[in-house]
Amino acid sequence: MVFGSVFRKLKYVDLTTADNVKIRFKNNLISRIGFFILGIPHIGLRLRARKIMSNIDKKYGSMLDAGCGTGIYSFTLARRMKSINAIDIEKEKIDYGKKVNLWKDIKFEKMDLCNLKFPKENFDLIICSDVLEHIKNDKEAFSELARVLKENGTLLITVPYLSEKNKKDYKKYNHERAGYNEEHINEMCKKNNLILVKSEKYSCKITDKISNFSYKYSNKKVILGIIFYPLYLLAILFDKISMNNFNGIFFKIEKI
Numbered sequence: 001m002v003f004g005s006v007f008r009k010l011k012y013v014d015l016t017t018a019d020n021v022k023i024r025f026k027n028n029l030i031s032r033i034g035f036f037i038l039g040i041p042h043i044g045l046r047l048r049a050r051k052i053m054s055n056i057d058k059k060y061g062s063m064l065d066a067g068c069g070t071g072i073y074s075f076t077l078a079r080r081m082k083s084i085n086a087i088d089i090e091k092e093k094i095d096y097g098k099k100v101n102l103w104k105d106i107k108f109e110k111m112d113l114c115n116l117k118f119p120k121e122n123f124d125l126i127i128c129s130d131v132l133e134h135i136k137n138d139k140e141a142f143s144e145l146a147r148v149l150k151e152n153g154t155l156l157i158t159v160p161y162l163s164e165k166n167k168k169d170y171k172k173y174n175h176e177r178a179g180y181n182e183e184h185i186n187e188m189c190k191k192n193n194l195i196l197v198k199s200e201k202y203s204c205k206i207t208d209k210i211s212n213f214s215y216k217y218s219n220k221k222v223i224l225g226i227i228f229y230p231l232y233l234l235a236i237l238f239d240k241i242s243m244n245n246f247n248g249i250f251f252k253i254e255k256i
Contacts (some may be wrong), residue, residue, distance in 0.1 A: 003049045004040030006075045008032040010100040015040075015070055016093075023218075034225060040072070041218075041228040043211040043235050044248075047202045048129055048158045049073075050236070051250035055156055055198070056080075060125040066113055066145060067131030071097040071106070078103040081125070085118070087111040113141040121150045129158045133175040139188060146192035146255065155194065155253040157185070161201055163247050165208070185251050194253050201246035207235040208247055 007013055008027065015023040025031065040046065052073070061082045065074045068086035070093060078084065084106045088094050097108035111117060113128075114137055126145055132138045149155055160166045160179035167178040182199050189196045203211070214231050217224040239246075 001076070002037070002039035003046060003053065003076060004038075004072065005036050006072075006078075007040065008035035009102060010075075012100070014096045030221075034221065038225060038228055041214070041224050043207075043214050043228075043232055044203065045072075046232060047207070047211075047235060047239065048248060048250070051158060051200055051202060052127060052129060052156050055154075055250075055252050056125070060154070062123045062150075063125040063127065064118075064123040064145075064148065066126055066128040067134075068097065068108070069093055071101070071108065073127050073129065074106050074108075075101075075103070078106055081105065083107075085109065085123075087113070087116075089113070113144060116144045116148055118148045120147050121153075122148045124150050124153050126153070126155045128155070130160070132157065132159050133170070133177060133179065136176050138176070139191075142188045143192055146194050149194075149255045151255055153255050155251075155255070157251045157253065159185075159249060159251075161203075161246050161249040163245065165205075165245075165247055179247075180249065182249075185253075189253055194255050196251060197254050198250075198252040200250045201248065202239050202250060203235075203246060203248040204239055204242035205245035205247075206238045206242065210235045210238070 010027060012026045063077060063081045063084045065084060065086040068074055068088045071086050074084045074086040086097055086106055086108045089112055091110050094108045094110045113135060126149055128145060132141060135141045145155060162179035162181045170178040186196045210231050
């Protein structure tokens with residue numbers, strides 16, 4: 001299934017970009033077909049999602065979507081999990097998730113990642129995508145995620161990489177810090193009895209330019225529909241062959 005195609009089932013769509021631009025519209029026949037074929041035509045989101053989805057390599061019972069936003073991971077994985085808790089600090093996003101939720105096994109709640117209202121060792125899988133950089137006390141939030149993760153559970157995280165670009169631009173996106181590297185995350189893992197299994201960088205300098213070019217056509221749906229997949233495939237290719245200048249990083253973490 002194309003990532004984001006699940007949005008074709010919803011009555012209306014409410015998305016927010018990294019720079020706080022809100023995209024809201026009612027789903028009609030054209031937009032439903034567009035979601036079915038393209039998924040969400042956002043290269044940056046798709047590169048992050050590609051890392052996360054490719055590392056969900058076994059069946060999980062319970063999942064926490066930590067900082068769920070509009071619930072895209074929860075909606076996408078609803079049929080693969082026995083239960084999902086989707087949480088976010090923003091009430092508006094939780095209200096949206098509740099209104100459009102078609103899956104009885106997803107529970108949306110407003111909650112602070114630094115104070116999770118769950119017992120310890122409660123989830124088999126936790127997804128936390130581009131969230132930690134927004135939290136002032138990120139170490140406390142990470143500790144809470146570790147606390148509620150079950151033994152043999154998996155934590156999948158994406159965050160901005162500590163690149164020169166992010167050092168310049170991070171305040172533009174309301175981030176508390178410029179980014180992270182392997183050393184930062186590995187240090188937090190050791191303090192919380194977790195093991196860093198894998199790290200992968202993505203969104204190199206050229207890929208970032210491709211993504212920005214695609215974004216210029218976000219309001220021109222026909223053109224975007226034509227150019228999206230060629231640009232997305234180019235972005236994947238350049239990420240594979242690039243050796244440096246990455247702006248995002250993915251981590252797979254386990255509790256053993």
